[in-house]
């Protein structure tokens with residue numbers, strides 16, 4: 013059976029009329045790198061919350077259907093048990109700083125202290141995680157003194173250090189520069205190679221095309237399209253429904269109309285575009 | 292923006308090595324002694340001799356004296372003058388200034404009170420200089436203070452300056468749209484209103500996100516929490532704490548007995 017299993021999941025926030033998630037069916041295997049795209053309000057964050065246990069354990073409201081991770085149903089678990097297996101990092105890094113710690117090192121150790129990891133293991137785990145995300149040099153800085161991009165790395169590291177089986181990331185690179193974004197994608201890619209499963213909301217489609225195994229396109233709370241990045245991100249249907257696509261896709265699409273793009277398939281990345289135009 | 296938002300200065304000294312609770316007990320003892328002992332000169336000796344010596348032992352003398360000169364002394368002086376002038380006690384008038392009489396009693400009284408305040412503030416200053424806030428929090432939670440309570444305490448200390456900075460940003464933003472925050476008091480009171488929205492409602496959504504973030508990091512886990520900082524608590528600490536408590540008790544008894 014799949015590692016993650018969402019079955020007919022429908023969810024409505026309290027006091028709202030339309031469901032934020034509608035009849036979601038989704039199976040994800042262990043070690044997959046899934047990317048979620050969609051317009052504002054499509055339900056991406058809500059999907060993240062559902063996977064991470066915050067829907068329905070933190071946000072109340074009406075829920076139906078099943079959420080299962082690693083054979084355990086979310087409805088049969090409690091939030092504090094759930095977060096040990098499923099890590100969540102989201103967009104605004106400032107609000108993810110605990111505020112209880114004075115250095116980046118302590119900030120990253122915060123989660124380990126909470127779940128009772130012995131002190132002897134703590135140091136090496138924190139150091140290892142910081143090395144992985146390339147922030148070892150920030151260890152003694154105050155988390156509040158960092159740039160947005162650096163804070164996002166700290167937020168990501170603070171979750172990674174807890175070694176979740178499923179990592180849920182809601183726009184984790186929004187404040188990072190291109191180099192930072194690339195590095196984060198590479199780190200996550202490597203983690204999936206060693207068996208971690210990752211679901212990541214992200215708009216940077218070129219990186220998705222490069223690294224993700226599968227793309228889920230959400231629209232109005234439902235799965236609109238799903239499949240390999242090279243298929244989904246170049247589909248006409250997606251473009252016509254207002255999803256953002258890569259500029260190389262847009263250019264090649266125009267070029268195709270004028271007979272300048274000969275290939276059947278549209279490109280997503282610069283490399284694919286260059287290859288295609290060579291022909 | 293300060294790199295560090297706490298007073299704590301990382302050094303290795305006998306006082307740094309004390310358990311946070313022991314230090315807290317010491318602070319409490321100093322304050323109670325200053326206020327309770329019947330002997331007139333107790334607060335003076337604590338303020339002028341004992342606490343400065345502690346700051347030297349704690350290797351934070353320089354920082355301590357800077358704070359004392361810049362902050363504690365001016366405040367205490369102000370208090371001293373106010374009390375000396377406005378305290379209507381005693382007969383023997385030393386000098387006269389319009390309708391104000393300064394008597395020897397009021398001078399003595401004000402002097403002691405100023406010293407008491409100095410003891411209180413400087414004992415806390417010393418505490419903050421030599422105690423790591425995370426250590427304090429971990430130690431108190433270990434002793435049974437609810438985790439949530441400790442968290443609120445310490446995060447408020449950290450987040451307040453952030454809130455202040457944010458309020459400043461909002462004010463600048465509103466002012467650049469023509470909001471008046473600099474004229475008369477009444478006008479200003481009225482114009483402060485538009486600031487409340489972003490600060491409070493911004494904060495509510497933020498509070499929710501913050502809650503999610505710390506929850507995601509196992510904050511409400513039922514496991515026994517561990518702490519990265521090794522917190523010292525030697526047998527010396529325990530002996531010292533009990534002695535201090537005894538001292539407090541003695542001063543209370545002496546105080547009751549004398550009055």
Ligand SMILES: Nc1ncnc2c1ncn2[C@@H]1O[C@H](COP(=O)(O)OP(=O)(O)OP(=O)(O)O)[C@@H](O)[C@H]1O
Pocket residue numbers: 025026028032050051052053054055056057058059071
């Ligand atoms: N706490 C909440 N209470 C009520 N309704 C909410 C809440 N959070 C989100 N919603 C609603 O649920 C729907 C989905 O929101 P969600 O935040 O999941 O969208 P999103 O795809 O993450 O959007 P964005 O790109 O802006 O982050 C929206 O209609 C939104 O208004």
Ligand SMILES: [Mg+2]
Pocket residue numbers: 056057058182
């Ligand atoms: Mg969102």
